[in-house]
Amino acid sequence: MVVNDNQKDINLLNRIRTGDKSAYKELINRHKDYAFTIAYRILNNREDAEEVAQDAFMQVFGALSSFNFESKFTTWFYRIVFNAALMQKRKNKVEIVDIETSSEAVLVSHSSDSTEGLRKIERTKAIKQALQNLSADDAMMITLFYLKELSLGEIAEITQISTETAKVKIHRARKRLTEEMKKMLNEEVRSLL
Amino acid sequence: MLTDEQIFDVLDGCASKELLAQHQNLFSESAEYKVYFEELEAVHFDLIDLPIEKPSVQFTENLLATVAHAPIKKKSWSSQLTWMFLLLMTASFVGTISLMLFYFSSSHSVIEIPRVYDLEVINNFSIDILVKLMILVNLVVLLAIFDKKVLKPYFLNKNMRLS
Numbered sequence: 001m002v003v004n005d006n007q008k009d010i011n012l013l014n015r016i017r018t019g020d021k022s023a024y025k026e027l028i029n030r031h032k033d034y035a036f037t038i039a040y041r042i043l044n045n046r047e048d049a050e051e052v053a054q055d056a057f058m059q060v061f062g063a064l065s066s067f068n069f070e071s072k073f074t075t076w077f078y079r080i081v082f083n084a085a086l087m088q089k090r091k092n093k094v095e096i097v098d099i100e101t102s103s104e105a106v107l108v109s110h111s112s113d114s115t116e117g118l119r120k121i122e123r124t125k126a127i128k129q130a131l132q133n134l135s136a137d138d139a140m141m142i143t144l145f146y147l148k149e150l151s152l153g154e155i156a157e158i159t160q161i162s163t164e165t166a167k168v169k170i171h172r173a174r175k176r177l178t179e180e181m182k183k184m185l186n187e188e189v190r191s192l193l
Numbered sequence: 194m195l196t197d198e199q200i201f202d203v204l205d206g207c208a209s210k211e212l213l214a215q216h217q218n219l220f221s222e223s224a225e226y227k228v229y230f231e232e233l234e235a236v237h238f239d240l241i242d243l244p245i246e247k248p249s250v251q252f253t254e255n256l257l258a259t260v261a262h263a264p265i266k267k268k269s270w271s272s273q274l275t276w277m278f279l280l281l282m283t284a285s286f287v288g289t290i291s292l293m294l295f296y297f298s299s300s301h302s303v304i305e306i307p308r309v310y311d312l313e314v315i316n317n318f319s320i321d322i323l324v325k326l327m328i329l330v331n332l333v334v335l336l337a338i339f340d341k342k343v344l345k346p347y348f349l350n351k352n353m354r355l356s
Contacts, residue, residue: 024260028253036248050248054256061260120242127239146240171198178236 009073017064028057031074034147035081041143042085042136043092052088056081072154079158082140089136130180138173145170194226195219197233204237274341278334 009030015023035056040049059080060067067076131139144155156166195203195216202208203216219226 024257025253028256032248032252032256033245036252037246040246046249049246050252053248054252054259057256058259123239124243127236127243142240146243147245168198171201174201174233174236174240175197177240178233181236182232 006072006074010069013064013067013069013073016061024061031077032057034074035077037147038078038081038140038143039085039088041131041139042082042089044132045092048088048092049085052084053081056084059084074150075154075157078144078150079160082158085140086136126181126184127177130177130184133180134173134176137169138176141166141170141173142177194223194229200230200233201237203230204234274334274338278338281334 009027012023012027012030016027032053035053036049039052039056040046043049043052056077060077067073131142134142140159141155144150144158150158152163152166152170155170156163159166161169195212199208199212200216202212208216216230220230
């Protein structure tokens with residue numbers, strides 16, 4: 001019998017409830033990357049994102065009794081990560097720019113080579129930078145939409161808005177991202193001239 | 194020209210047949226549209242290819258250590274407030290009915306509350322004050338439940354909502 005992803009999560013949660021220590025590790029390993037990515041896209045800081053992802057897991061472990069086992073675990077979990085990241089974002093008064101993905105780093109790396117592989121890496125860096133320049137709201141919408149190909153209904157549930165609003169927000173976020181990319185490319189061309 | 198929403202519908206693969214036909218027509222005829230579409234398409238595919246971020250290698254170990262030091266909390270008394278309240282009310286109700294049945298069965302005319310001669314304090318305690326006290330306790334418990342179940346989630350939700 002094929003067990004789907006959500007059923008696997010539910011099984012792990014049930015094992016955690018019965019005190020199975022190994023289930024913690026399995027659940028963490030299954031979702032840590034996505035939790036971290038969501039938090040990182042909102043916070044633009046690795047340390048903060050890691051802390052938020054850890055807090056989100058702790059919240060999950062502490063609130064298992066309030067989870068409705070008929071609903072999808074990831075929707076509930078991503079909402080916890082999303083809310084925790086937003087709260088952290090509000091707490092952070094000073095925005096710290098990650099040196100690795102700063103615009104300077106992108107510009108320097110652009111001047112290096114033009115092979116296909118490198119061009120792809122550069123574009124990825126550029127899009128990451130553009131994502132960082134977007135609002136937390138926009139970055140979050142794009143991340144949820146592309147990261148795990150969540151449905152509009154799920155995104156709406158995580159962000160607690162209507163499906164229609166979610167669709168509009170995703171469109172607008174992508175449009176702003178395209179504009180941001182264009183702006184970055186123009187700046188890059190100007191700096192090279 | 195198609196709107197951005199329509200172009201994204203084409204890219205997401207959820208465009209109608211009419212919209213797709215319109216897009217193909219514009220794509221082959223309008224150079225301006227072609228450039229704009231390709232711009233959005235490039236971003237779309239970049240986003241699809243965007244790798245997920247990885248936390249530090251000690252992430253799981255750190256988290257497991259935290260879990261080990263902070264075992265899962267049992268339900269706090271406040272989370273069981275509703276059940277406590279309902280249990281108390283049920284007990285009071287059953288007690289009242291039992292007392293009524295007991296006194297009605299022993300005396301058919303007047304309900305007489307037996308006096309406890311040894312405890313003067315209880316005898317002096319006014320029934321009126323007791324009733325008021327009970328109402329006050331119930332009111333406080335009800336307000337606590339209302340605050341926990343309605344007000345707190347509402348304001349928390351309001352704060353969390355996307356701006």
